[in-house]
Amino acid sequence: MQPGNPNTRGGYDYEGRTVPGDGMPDRAFGSLLGEFFDQGKRLISAEITLAKTELSQEMTKFKAGGAMVGVGGVLLLIGGIAFMLFACAALALVMPFWAAALIVTVLFLAIGAGVAFAGIKRIKEFHAPTKTIQTLKEDGQWASRTFQSVKSQMHGHA
Template sequence: MSGRAFGSIMGEFFDQAKRLIRAELTLAKTELRQELTKFKAGGVMLGLGGALLFIGGIAFMLFACYVLALVMPFWLAAFIVAVGFLGIGAGIAYLGVRRMKELHAPNKTIQTLKEDGQWATRTFQSMKSQMQGHA
């Protein structure tokens, strides 16, 4: 490196930095795609649970209210059925939210970006000291 011009050294440094950035972006895209797949699964579960609660719940709620009204006042039957459906709906929603919380940051990319920053700092400082030694 001692006989090379500053422009040549800087050009090589920036070429390596560009390649490194492209590799990091590729890694980040891969990790984000994996996490997006998990997110979609959780969202589908949450949406499906909500839709089933709404559609099936209305029909079953009416059925349950009428059956319970045979042995108790209708208002009490409706209250018991409503509390039951709220509990089931909350349970399904909780499972969907819990699945979504399993998402993780792109840890590999974050770690390699830190390492790349350290590498770039060391390389630049090394080049700077070499250039000062030859000045």
């Protein structure tokens, strides 16, 4: 009986005939480990790119919500000023001017509050990068399985 060729996965049967393997030469542990770390680096780079994309999309929503809150705040300020005009006019001259000031005040306060609440609602829609978190979990599982496979190959050939 001839010994199997150590550079292939095939070998010889008990009568000396060649037994085919998968045609791939056994790779050294260092080579497998190097490939594992190279793939890990590429994976981390892809995850960082995905996280940046997701966060960029969420920041766009956040900025729009912040702008709406700002506009709402300005309108509330104008409403407050109009309310002061109303109070002054109502106390000083009990005339129709105060009715106009009251209508303007209520209108500005209603519009300002509506815009501010819409902005707050938009800000609350800000989410963590869920796709990135999920793929990071999957990547961790892949890395663990791959490392265990490399480790078992090393122990199997020792």
